[in-house]
Amino acid sequence: MATGNAEATKARILEAARDEFSAHGIAGARVDRIAKAAGCNKNLLYIYFQSKETLFATVLEQNLRRVYDELRFTPDDLPGYAARVFDFSMAEPGLMRLMAWAGLEQETGAVALRNAAQSAKVSAMEAAAREADGPGARFAPEFLLTAILALATAWSAASPFGPRLSPGLATDPATLRMQIADAVASITGAPRTGP
Amino acid sequence: MATGNAEATKARILEAARDEFSAHGIAGARVDRIAKAAGCNKNLLYIYFQSKETLFATVLEQNLRRVYDELRFTPDDLPGYAARVFDFSMAEPGLMRLMAWAGLEQETGAVALRNAAQSAKVSAMEAAAREADGPGARFAPEFLLTAILALATAWSAASPFGPRLSPGLATDPATLRMQIADAVASITGAPRTGP
DNA sequence: TGTCGCCATCTAACCGGTTAGTCAACGCTA
DNA sequence: TAGCGTTGACTAACCGGTTAGATGGCGACA
Structure with missing residues (x-):
């Protein structure tokens, strides 16, 4: 899990974030839990997505788009x-x-x-x-x-x-x-x- | 505001809690904000209602009952x-x-x-x-x-x-x-x- | 009537765990 | 070796909950 798959890691984070936000909302979601579930360090979240809110917005938009597509x-x-x-x-x-x-x-x-x-x-x-x-x-x-x-x-x-x-x-x-x-x-x- | 109106204070707390919970949910609600809005000390919340969750449950039940009555x-x-x-x-x-x-x-x-x-x-x-x-x-x-x-x-x-x-x-x-x-x-x- | 003690009401300050967010360094690949 | 991807360790602030104590009305008793 060393290098090369930033894209895969990002996807894993988004998936974990989706589950966490879906279960607890923005305020109730815990960044540590997301990182743990994604199998990566918390800091990665802040490198790939700037903040908890941005992460939520990204997750939401991605999934909303899926709705409209499907x-x-x-x-x-x-x-x-x-x-x-x-x-x-x-x-x-x-x-x-x-x-x-x-x-x-x-x-x-x-x-x-x-x-x-x-x-x-x-x-x-x-x-x-x-x-x-x-x-x-x-x-x-x-x-x-x-x-x-x-x-x-x-x-x-x-x-x-x-x-x-x-x-x-x-x-x-x-x-x-x-x-x-x-x-x-x-x-x-x-x-x-x-x- | 020294003595005598515990009932009124409780009511004030419940009202403030209703607004706060309604705006932010349980996880997003801040006990300090509720206390400030109710014009009383935070500890009173814990004396009258045991915890944040209990306070929410009380607020919810009270208002739900109102729905069914009205x-x-x-x-x-x-x-x-x-x-x-x-x-x-x-x-x-x-x-x-x-x-x-x-x-x-x-x-x-x-x-x-x-x-x-x-x-x-x-x-x-x-x-x-x-x-x-x-x-x-x-x-x-x-x-x-x-x-x-x-x-x-x-x-x-x-x-x-x-x-x-x-x-x-x-x-x-x-x-x-x-x-x-x-x-x-x-x-x-x-x-x-x-x- | 004065005052002493009691109790309900309420408060300021504090505590310890938690949480979002940061930093400096490390390893792998090219 | 240059740099991307990744990490463990760290911190400052926050937040739910607690503690010890102040305030003031009120009945008892002399």
């Missing part, structure tokens, strides 16, 4: 999008928690990224609505988008309402997924996939 | 309930943040309280559904309840999706309230209040 937005199939968001939120509880921490702490860094993603989606929804000129949607795109995201992530690890209540008898993900898509369908007025 | 649950008018939850979440952003922090940190104290409230509501919904024996609801009560809460609080200060995006052009609360109630109506199948 989650294709389909303005003409919002129930399907909701289902995919749900899948993602269940597959990556750590990432959900990370986003929740970032929201609570006054983390300003990723706001721009999020705003851009949001307005892109809103535009796409407007375009889709214009194309299929039906009866005119009941809700504005901004409202729908937030509602869909809230619904799709309501059962994730970061939500105060979902998993912590009655942990044993959690509905199995498959039916939950279907119900979410169904609910979104009835809000948007889209045709339901189920019977 | 928010009447109406199983036969879920859109109205959603609207009231929304109003509450907008009127008390600090409390929303407090609950979000408690969810992220592994705060176990208030779970029992919440579970009790949840199952009471689920029972009430089942009873209401049995009484008005319509076509049988599309969704199970547990699902509906979580969905409603997620929707109603999606625009609160604690939500990652709502207010932080496009802060200037936030839809005004009145229409937002109506839209939420409307969305809940279309999920539950309840008659809509609007046209």
Whole structure:
């Protein structure tokens, strides 16, 4: 582990940092723990990333970008999008928690990224609505988008309402997924996939 | 401020603690700041409440109880309930943040309280559904309840999706309230209040 | 009535462990 | 040997929690 793999070390640090921040937030995270988990010295963190806050910002941005890359937005199939968001939120509880921490702490860094993603989606929804000129949607795109995201992530690890209540008898993900898509369908007025 | 009003001092501490915890969470909160804001000595906190964690638990439970007292649950008018939850979440952003922090940190104290409230509501919904024996609801009560809460609080200060995006052009609360109630109506199948 | 002692309330100062952040040097590779 | 990657040792500040004591109202007793 001597030389040559600075890039690998950086990646290891980012991964460890992701876990630590996801578990404890910025204020609760311990730099020593991150270094230990990454199998390197604490000082490396400060050489590669300037500070704890910068490290968090980097981790957040990197993972947020992953979300936007992996989650294709389909303005003409919002129930399907909701289902995919749900899948993602269940597959990556750590990432959900990370986003929740970032929201609570006054983390300003990723706001721009999020705003851009949001307005892109809103535009796409407007375009889709214009194309299929039906009866005119009941809700504005901004409202729908937030509602869909809230619904799709309501059962994730970061939500105060979902998993912590009655942990044993959690509905199995498959039916939950279907119900979410169904609910979104009835809000948007889209045709339901189920019977 | 010498003697006699221990009760008042305790209340002042609890208020200051609520603000501090709401702003910074448990790990980020500073006991010194709480004491200063409460206008008393730090040691009093440790006399009246045993530790920082206990103080947080006390603050949380007190405020959670307030929620359950002030928010009447109406199983036969879920859109109205959603609207009231929304109003509450907008009127008390600090409390929303407090609950979000408690969810992220592994705060176990208030779970029992919440579970009790949840199952009471689920029972009430089942009873209401049995009484008005319509076509049988599309969704199970547990699902509906979580969905409603997620929707109603999606625009609160604690939500990652709502207010932080496009802060200037936030839809005004009145229409937002109506839209939420409307969305809940279309999920539950309840008659809509609007046209 | 004066005053003595008691107890609840509250405070200033302190403590020891922890934490973010730094520094000077070492080894490996080219 | 030049330099990047890496490290152990270090520090200054911070922070939760503690200790010893000040303040002042109040009842008991003479």
